[in-house]
Amino acid sequence: MxxxxxxxxxxxxxxxxxxxxxxxxxxxxxxxxxxxxxxxxxxxxxxxxxxxxxxxxxxxxxxxxxxxxxxxxxxxxxxxxxxxxxxxxxxxxxxxxxxxxxxxxxxxxxxxxxxxxxxxxxxxxxxxxxxxxxxxxxxxxxxxxxxxxxxxxxxxxxxxxxxxxxxxxxxxxxxxxxxxxxxxxxxxxxxxxxxxxxxxxxxxxxxxxxxxxxxxxxxxxxxxxxxxxxxxxxxxxxxxxxxxxxxxxxxxxxxxxxxxxxxxxxxxxxxxxxxEINFNGADIEPMITYGTNPGMGLSISRKIPKAETLDGGVATYKKSLEYMDFQEGESMLGKKIDFVFLGSCTNGRIEDFRAFAQVVEGRQKAANVTAWLVPGSHKVEQAIREEGILDILEAAGFELREPGCSACLAMNDDKIPQGKYAVSTSNRNFEGRQGPGARTLLASPLVAAAAAVTGEVTDPRELLKTALV
Structure with missing residues (x-):
């Protein structure tokens, strides 16, 4: 059988x-x-x-x-x-x-x-x-x-x-x-x-x-x-x-x-x-969330959908946008952000730090951004040092923290302040997940890196295609 x-x-x-x-x-x-x-x-x-x-x-x-x-x-x-x-x-x-x-x-x-x-x-x-x-x-x-x-x-x-x-x-x-x-x-x-x-x-x-x-x-x-x-x-x-x-x-x-x-x-x-469900890989673009659950996500180049296009749940949808202080039909590109978090059990591995470094190399951390870069383990931290990634991060104005869950769930000292926006590589963007009143935008390490050096939601494809001197 x-x-x-x-x-x-x-x-x-x-x-x-x-x-x-x-x-x-x-x-x-x-x-x-x-x-x-x-x-x-x-x-x-x-x-x-x-x-x-x-x-x-x-x-x-x-x-x-x-x-x-x-x-x-x-x-x-x-x-x-x-x-x-x-x-x-x-x-x-x-x-x-x-x-x-x-x-x-x-x-x-x-x-x-x-x-x-x-x-x-x-x-x-x-x-x-x-x-x-x-x-x-x-x-x-x-x-x-x-x-x-x-x-x-x-x-x-x-x-x-x-x-x-x-x-x-x-x-x-x-x-x-x-x-x-x-x-x-x-x-x-x-x-x-x-x-x-x-x-x-x-x-x-x-x-x-x-x-x-x-x-x-x-x-x-x-x-x-x-x-x-x-x-x-x-x-x-x-x-x-x-x-x-x-x-x-x-x-x-x-x-x-x-x-x-x-x-x-x-x-x-x-x-x-x-x-069984089927998708085509070519249809997927860099993603970012705009609401208060991981399902409220869209391609970074698209606009926040309007309530009338939804199949139910309009009241909850509007409540979510109110919490995030976003409007229907707005573009996510250009949204100012305050924090960037690279880490968690979702994206705290060496491959994630390699991707982040690929974007920030030769650039500088935006002055308005606080960045928490947290390896998922001491072995990841060791690899970051051995591969020269730490040198790239420090040259760009970033600091490497010690391993832990960190800002994923606000059970430690790493909490996003109320009303502040965080581009996060973690897994959940619920209300208060990263701190009471915190506003979380879930994204990949590449999107997080692009936001970290520009101070706003940025399509990483624009930075990756730009030749650096």
Whole structure:
């Protein structure tokens, strides 16, 4: 019987199926951080239950960590308490823990892949919605709640209803300055933030085949923003080359055995999906959002749509524009901005810093812009230095911060002030997401870089085609 990639991985992990209920699913890798784990560990303590497979659990500090002076004590008392709790719980249960200053520290969805924890065919969970990132490797990965974190710690299993299957095909190639972030924002703008609710999405077609692993991670990361339970891409030689030799990846004969299995992970030719959607890569341009959810996005050269062109939700739409202080029919080009944020589990990898540097090299940061450039891990930070990217950034007037989630979600010191506009490479632009009253424009690293040197929303294609002296 023909199967989808999703079915192959899911079915191989089902411990037990409950009649007219969820499946009991075995979890291969469990990632934890300081925000959603303390209560889960407390639940274990209250019931005197150990972590069943500590070697399958990995802990890092990322969400509310400072991105400057990480060698000093954390000032915020709640953040300090959560970080201390994670450290103590990891030590108690013999869980690998990478805290502030550790060479492997970084954002949970960056360090998983770069250390070989994330592999094809695995089931991966974390108390964070953007766990879908790991699906780029052909894994089933999704976010879970605090009570589910406790369940996985105690049993290495979770009860989940099996989602429906959706495949999004994009054929052709991408045009200049169109990045994986633009592809994801384009899809969400077409499907809306609820268009994939109840589905697990497989991304297929030449556009995804041509993407780097970093790019695939960006796309899968944003699957949750269109309502999907997760997203995945079939592993190929790029996937295997990325994983090979990483610390927690299989080695020697174990690698050979893993490769034999991994090469079976694709959707069979006659596999049936509950829904299929097709796009053309040539139709995608650099994107930017103008509202208060990731689905409110458009090609950077287009104008904000008018309410009369919408299919319902007019009151909410107008409320969103009022919050952003934008008008229907306005162009996004030329909008003045105050902050630029490069980073997060969406765009905090080395490829993103390379793209940003490509635009700012030979230019200067706009005087009216505050820029927070935050690598996703210490390994990314090291690569930035080794590749000479830091020299380019500093020459252009930028400062590199230390790893962490930073301004993605305003759980740390990096908050956008009320009423200020931030071009952000993160994943959500909800009201107050980056700080109370903050106004967020989601974009790619190229669009963020163009805004950082011009002080306004700028089409990066205009800067990339300009020859620099």
């Amino acid at each position: 023909s199967k989808t990639l999703f079915d192959k991985v899911w079915d191989s992990h089902v411990v037990r199926s409950i009649d007219n209920g969820p499946d009991v699913l075995f979890i291969d890798r469990h990632l934890v951080h300081e925000v959603t784990s303390p209560v889960a560990f407390l639940g274990l303590k209250n019931r005197d239950i150990p972590v069943l497979y500590p070697e399958r659990t990995f802990a890092t500090a990322d969400h509310n960590t400072p991105t400057r002076n990480q060698h000093l004590p954390v000032k915020d008392p709640l953040s300090a308490k959560q970080l201390k709790a994670l450290e103590e719980n990891a030590e108690k249960h013999s869980i690998p823990y990478w805290g502030l200053g550790h060479e492997k520290n970084g954002i949970v969805h960056v360090i998983g892949p770069e250390n070989g924890i994330t592999v094809p065919g695995a089931t991966i969970v974390c108390g964070d919605s953007h766990t879908s990132t790991h699906g780029a490797f052909g894994a089933i990965a999704f976010g879970i709640g605090t009570s589910e974190v406790e369940m996985v710690l105690a049993t290495q299993c979770i009860m989940q209803p099996k989602p429906k299957r959706m495949r999004i095909n994009i054929k052709g190639s991408l045009s200049e300055a169109v990045t994986p972030k633009d592809v994801a924002l384009y899809i969400i703008s077409k499907l809306t933030t609820s268009g994939a609710t109840g589905y697990f999405v497989e991304y297929a077609g030449s556009v995804f085949e041509q993407m780097s692993m970093e790019g695939r991670m960006t796309v899968c990361n944003l699957s949750i923003e269109m309502g999907a339970r997760g997203g995945m891409i079939a592993p190929d030689e790029k996937t295997f080359d990325y994983i090979r030799g990483r610390e927690y990846a299989p080695q020697g004969k174990a690698w050979d055995a893993a490769m034999k299995y991994w090469k079976t992970l694709y959707s069979d030719p006659n596999a049936i999906f509950d829904k």
